[in-house]
Amino acid sequence: MVEQRKPIPVAEAVQRVIDKQVFSKTEKVHIEKALGRRLAEDLVATHAVPPFDRSPYDGFAVRSADTKKASRENPVDFNVTETIGAGAVQSMPVGAFEAARIMTGAMMPAECDAVVMLELTSEPEPGVMRLKRAFNKGDNISFKGEDAVEGTVLVEKGTLINPGTIALLATFGYEYITVAVKPVVGLLATGSELLEVGEPLEPGKIRNSNALMAAAQIERAGAEVKMLGKLSDDLEACYESVRKAMQEVDILITTGGVSVGDFDFLPEVYKRLEAEVLFNKVAMRPGSVTTVAHKDGQFLFGLSGNPSACYVGFELFTRPVIQQMLGNPKPHLPLEDAVLGADFTKPNPFTRFVRGTLAIRNGQLEASPSGFNKSSAVSSLAATNCLIVLPGGTRGFTAGDHVKVALLETAESSEMPW
Amino acid sequence: MVEQRKPIPVAEAVQRVIDKQVFSKTEKVHIEKALGRRLAEDLVATHAVPPFDRSPYDGFAVRSADTKKASRENPVDFNVTETIGAGAVQSMPVGAFEAARIMTGAMMPAECDAVVMLELTSEPEPGVMRLKRAFNKGDNISFKGEDAVEGTVLVEKGTLINPGTIALLATFGYEYITVAVKPVVGLLATGSELLEVGEPLEPGKIRNSNALMAAAQIERAGAEVKMLGKLSDDLEACYESVRKAMQEVDILITTGGVSVGDFDFLPEVYKRLEAEVLFNKVAMRPGSVTTVAHKDGQFLFGLSGNPSACYVGFELFTRPVIQQMLGNPKPHLPLEDAVLGADFTKPNPFTRFVRGTLAIRNGQLEASPSGFNKSSAVSSLAATNCLIVLPGGTRGFTAGDHVKVALLETAESSEMPW
Incomplete structure (x- = not known):
């Protein structure tokens, strides 16, 4: 029957x-529509980041050799050649005991090898910058490629695009993104x-x-x-x-x-x-x-x-x-260890997936059944952000037991966890 | 200056x-567009769930009193009155030693108080159901209201709508949802x-x-x-x-x-x-x-x-x-305890928010710096799913230190955590 x-x-x-x-x-989508999609191609650094040596501060670009004798007692004066704004490039060389006023993010003049922060300088007369301490070669410079080297794979295909990925895609000029x-x-x-x-x-x-x-x-x-x-x-x-x-x-x-x-x-x-x-x-x-x-x-x-x-x-x-x-090499729910937050006494010969609510206590995952627990239950689903995996057997489980939980509300994924 | x-x-x-x-x-959106929005009104159970006593199995609805003497040695036969499919209601009463064939989810006949699973019955002749064991009042019934009682607030306003919330909204007939x-x-x-x-x-x-x-x-x-x-x-x-x-x-x-x-x-x-x-x-x-x-x-x-x-x-x-x-009463990033997964030696007088990558090891949160760490850094942002909060001070931090992390890729939120 x-x-x-x-x-x-x-x-x-x-x-x-x-x-x-x-x-x-795969298809191409505009970068403004790419959040939450999955990359179908590796994200490669198409150029170094920064793309050139640049100043991380507002200040003056100098030749460090010229600063060596500067001290509180013996300040050294520099003639200011020009102001280099962010996005601009120097229009003249910086000679001995000269300095270029430079803005945050601006490209270093070729002759300079250090940046002096604005607040460490004074202006004894217009067009002159006075310095009271020495600087070393490389001081306060963001060097070309220190953040990313050209050609590096920064994000692998199959990865979910998050706001940080968007920043990288924009940096490297990926206006249309190949996604699954x-x-x-x-x-x-x-x-x-x-x-x-x-x-x-x-x-x-x-x-x-x-x-x-x-x-x-x-x-x-x-x-x-x-x-x-x-x-x-x-x-x-x-x-x-x-x-x-x-x-x-x-x-x-x-x-x-x-x-x-x-x-x-x-x-x-x-x-x-x-x-x-x-x-x-x-x-x-x-x-x-x-x-x-x-x-x-x-x-x-x-x-x-x-x-x-x-x-x-x-x-x-x-x-x-x-x-x-979608090209995700880890297609499964992440399965993690957790502590059971409440008793679940009903044993079952089959593996049980209890709708659970996850909390983090002192850095430790703790999962508790979300509520009414029958296969027909609907009320407990709204509070469900994990599935508590209870192996089949003759015994129930009690609060404090170590269990596995499959996470539902996360951007993470897992290789075969079962 | x-x-x-x-x-x-x-x-x-x-x-x-x-x-x-x-x-x-607030505005109204169709339920098919409501995922990821926030409820602007409490989700109230507009009726009991289940809305009526129903059968959780395919089987026969019986009056338990009639089964009391049934055993392997003394099977009891029941005349089958009709078949009640899911969505249907009984069309005739179930009398003494009568049974109604009933499908999963179907409404119980008023006279019956137990369900016998199909696999526990036999059919000695057409229209007759034979039973070899007794059942108690209430056996195998999903009772009206056991999942949710009418009038209960099941999800509070301000809550993010997830797939489980959608199930509830659908159950209670919320076709257009008031959201922020x-x-x-x-x-x-x-x-x-x-x-x-x-x-x-x-x-x-x-x-x-x-x-x-x-x-x-x-x-x-x-x-x-x-x-x-x-x-x-x-x-x-x-x-x-x-x-x-x-x-x-x-x-x-x-x-x-x-x-x-x-x-x-x-x-x-x-x-x-x-x-x-x-x-x-x-x-x-x-x-x-x-x-x-x-x-x-x-x-x-x-x-x-x-x-x-x-x-x-x-x-x-x-x-x-x-x-x-959006009406979220907990508007902040959730701040949790974690173990630092790698050294971060650079001290700073200011509180530092290090772009971090979170892992879960043996149920414990572990956070490691995502990579290159200057305020101008962009490459590390793609791997960032948390901010590691390092208090200002004169010392650096080493792997294994207990730190706080603010979670970025979670549906959870927090009250003022700082």
Whole structure:
């Protein structure tokens, strides 16, 4: 009467997914639109930084040899040749006992090898700078290339572009940046109990929270969402919708309909598509019915219809595929050590991914369950910024236990952590 | 010859900024556009979750009293009245020794108080369900309100909307969400040495990396950017540009021009505007020349022209104002304990904000300087995801020292941490 499915371990399920080849496309975007995208090419220093020896202060550029005898008792005077503003270059040489007034960031005159800060000088008469101490060769100069040497790879391809990366891209004249194209992820919901968000509640029905939640997860993972509505309760129509959707998107997610109930059509749809089902049961809670199928290089993620199960299934299986398509060599959630902040007494034979809230106490990660914890739970998801990974077994866990947590709200990623 | 400025401590400078009142505006956005925005109203459970007693499994709804005598030796048969799919409601009562076939998520028939999982039943003849064990009242029911009680505030206003919040908003029918309007932050660069990102390098000049970097920081902080170009080198024109810009934006950032050099016009511009200068020197490195002025409820941030100094000044002073305008009650960067991962030997009398890279080792935060560390540094910024806060003093710091770090790439925020 009931199909028996064999659960496989989480690590094996994730491995089966990421073993499949994915394609990556690149495009050029303007630097003002590049934040949060992933570099598809190494960021190379196209010139030295600074590009020339420059003054880090407002002051005077001098030849240090001329300052050697300067002291409080024996001040030395310099004739000021000109003022070199930032962006300007010297218009005349600086000779013996001459100085050029120089602004922060301005290029050093060729003859000078030190900068004297303005506040260490006086002006006994117009056009004359008086100095009361000696300076050494190289004092107060920002040297060409001290920050970056031409040709250096400063940021590797696959890296997420943050504000600092933008500063570098601008410095080196990358006006249009080659980034990974965001894969388009389609979302199809199943479930005759589902109302749209704008509809009033009816007896026996609930609003479709999974599709909008998964859309936000897709966006957080760096991909583009295509909302494709709801699958019909008719197998034939269902199959046609999925087949058509696959032509419009790079990845297709369905929510619900992967269980073994009478109205769960997805298993039959995969069969008709002749898609390879990578697994349809994972030894995990929530989300054990998560199904992943693959057909001609395209992924079909059959996520659970339960909100928490759907959420976890996405982060464990769909996110890494999106990240791989974005060229991220570390496509997984970062898995870190943490201390459990509260008891979690309910044992389970399967690996449990408890929706958790992370805190940092004295520099140490501490994770506590976010709240109500059933696969159907929705209220705890808003406070969730990590998944607490509790290995399967017969015992519960108590506050203070050392556990692993997968971080959700971070720009970091990880190599295969399971 | 040189204006003497009195540096004030970082904490005092930040306090002077956040003590000023800011306005917050709200708007409605569609739920599909709400990720990453901040709630301007509490998210209240508009109904119980689940909204009715429902079945968490595929199985049969029964009256537990009828199962009491069921055992392996004495199986009990039930007549199946109907099938209740998810989204449907019962169409007839369930009497003694009757059962309704029920799908996951479907509403319980009023007369039943337990669910029997499908796999624990057999079908001796069509329309009959056979059971070999007893069930208790309440077994396998997801009770109305067990996840959330109607009227509960589930997420407070001011909170960042994440995928879990979206799930809740959808559940409760919030199709259009009241969120804080993103403040518009204008960016004006000063510096005759600055080339646009698309221009070829020239002797003495560098490309303007600050404006694009700050634009990305503004976006990361949740605000909108308005690029306003470059200020002229003429005081009069400069004043006019700033005055005009202030009418177009909520917050105005200028980069460069706040020092005491001959071409630093901003101090004079603030004077002409009759803006209140909250401070023009902070006891910090980099960014000591950071200036913040305030006029008729509007902030003018005069950030340094040096990339690292500009970066730090933004995160310490501008970000909290943006966050306050977004209604975030915790507007500051989170400050956490960490272990220093590498030596930083250069002492400084001022508090130092070293651009750092955070790692987690055995659940413990570890922060290391990102690289080249001058206020003019740009290469280290791409690897920066925290600021290592080193108190001023005469000594350097060594690997293993306990330090504070301000986290940059996190959805978390903090109350006044300085």
